[in-house]
Amino acid sequence: MRERIVHALGRDVDEETLRVALKQQPGNVDAAVALARALLARKRSDEALELLNDVLLAVPGDLRALNAKGVVLDNEGRHHEAQALYRQALAMDPGNSMVRHNLSLSLALDGSAGPGSTSPEPVSDLSHALVRSR
Structure with missing residues (x-):
């Protein structure tokens, strides 16, 4: 159980780090792809699509x-x-x-x-x- 909690917390930190990177650099494709992958794994595809649409506006x-x-x-x-x-x-x-x-x-x-x-x-x-x- 502890391992799951630590693993889940680590993912949240990674997601937040990626979101911060995208706020600082809206065209950061590396961060966008990594975050979209994490969102898709969590069955949050609408968020992933929105994120990728925003990135494609920054780097068409x-x-x-x-x-x-x-x-x-x-x-x-x-x-x-x-x-x-x-x-x-x-x-x-x-x-x-x-x-x-x-x-x-x-x-x-x-x-x-x-x-x-x-x-x-x-x-x-x-x-x-x-x-x-x-």
């Missing part, structure tokens, strides 16, 4: 912020919105394997990755991307 088109927002949207089942963000990110950096992988996963979750889909990469390359992303 940031690849990592777009990707993180896509992940949150996918988690909410909003796959079409997530896919639009992944495609926007891929338009800026077509070779980004992390975004390409997330788009592939989103298409699969959405059921769009079947035969004749507009999957971003051939299925044979997908297994390679899964290995690389770990």
Whole structure:
């Protein structure tokens, strides 16, 4: 029980530290992504989306912020919105394997990755991307 309390307190301190960092630097993508991840883990995706929207206002088109927002949207089942963000990110950096992988996963979750889909990469390359992303 003590370990859980200490662990929970440590997470709250981390969250507060990240929030302070974002107040000081609204475009701090590292802090935003870390905080969004923590919020998503706590099932507070609305807060994570709001946070990422604010960061994207400070640094429009940031690849990592777009990707993180896509992940949150996918988690909410909003796959079409997530896919639009992944495609926007891929338009800026077509070779980004992390975004390409997330788009592939989103298409699969959405059921769009079947035969004749507009999957971003051939299925044979997908297994390679899964290995690389770990």
